[in-house]
Amino acid sequence: MNAILRAGAIALATSIFLSGAAFAQQATSRLDEVLARGHLIVGTGSTNAPWHFKGADDKLQGFDVDMGHIIAKALFNDPDKVEFVNQSSDARIPNITTGKVDITCQFMTVTGARAQQVAFTIPYYREGVGLMMKAGGAYKDYAELKAAGSKVTVAVLQNVYAEDMVHAALPQAKVDQYDAQDLIYQALNSGRADAVATDQSSIGWFMIQNAGRYVDAGYGWGPQTYACAVKRGDQDWLNFVNTALHEAMSGVEFDTYAKSFKTWFGKDLPPPQIGFPVEFK
């Protein structure tokens, strides 16, 4: 009897202690930390247009940067209460795991290996490869490029998988590799290439800057999901960021998201259908 009583007391004490620990953990969520600090710290880069780059006015801007502003708006009702920590692509995961940043939004491709190290938010963009040609050129769209077979030359950024990547869309095309982004555009301009194959976001941005001179062939492949990432093990914070991003893509902040999308990728987004939530269709 006594032993049972003691066991019961221990169990009770343990459960109180554990629930206390759970409370303590909740109290130290990154969410509370950020709210107490009064501004959000976002890790991103500064050398990749249209994602995160410095404009002629030396201000950091881009789609990733706008995501940071959206989350800051959700936190403080002020999109400018955000500090951007400049980091190289290699520093994305270390800066999260060592707590240098609250969140990283830096065109980070979601992969299984990375998801073991950091917690990904819901996606905010789907990247893919596209084909861009000169306006009024010999080929009008993807179907014509494909039909032309080996007569077509495609300029692409140097990469181990570049040849396979192009051949996935244009199996017979000749592939010319260049080691800088400006060189693939030059190849297209000078007529050495009929099309360039590169990220759709880069194509969108380049076409915005050179309005009317280029056309998108209208085919995308090689999908990659871009998501922000936070430290593992803080569900509260992850939930908050997910909510902020979700409402930017389908709720009250949709106009902000759509405006940013139009600015950096040149495409108008139709507003989400009103009525039954689109997520459950």
Added chain:
Amino acid sequence: MNDLMLFLNEVWIARLALLRGLGVTVSISLLAILAGSLLGVGVGLGLVYGNRLLRLVFRGYTDIIRGTPVLVLVLASYYIFSTVGLDLGPFQAGVLALAVFCSSHVGEILRGALQAIPIGQTEAAKAIGLTFGQTFGSVLWPQALRQILPTWVNTAAEMVKASTLLSVIGVAELLLRTQEIISRNFLSLQFYFLAGFLYFLINYGIERLGKYVERKTAVPS
């Protein structure tokens, strides 16, 4: 001609960013070289005059630091300190890493220079009753300095070049600024060339300074 105008126009647009980057590069280098040289003199003295234990400690320090790539030191000082609660900013962490790297080189240079001075001079100084401080200040240091200068200039130039590695941890120095500008206007060749030229100017300045001090400290012949 048109291309040149385009380039010059882009340089004009980016002038502030470039100047800021240049300022950051110069201040990182200056701080790292100054702190590293001071620390290095201490290391050099320890290596030559320390007792057995001190010598062993300094030997370990120089060998480990000199044998580690600067990039590893930079990443270590940025990330390792934050895991023990000391959160250094990228600029501070970068200066610390470069200063430590610089100190190991300067220490080794000074050790070589001091050991090249004949032992008889120290003995003579002792014989006329100079303290260790006086011996070092008036007899050994002036001679060692002449030996050190050319290699010190070399190390200082290395520090300026190593400061480019801080772009990895997000210090907006000249190289990162240049990359930011290139990502906007795609003029990679031109702007990298410009950055290279600016780095050359800094190092040329250091070299001239070294030559000047060499002239000032030369034994009149």
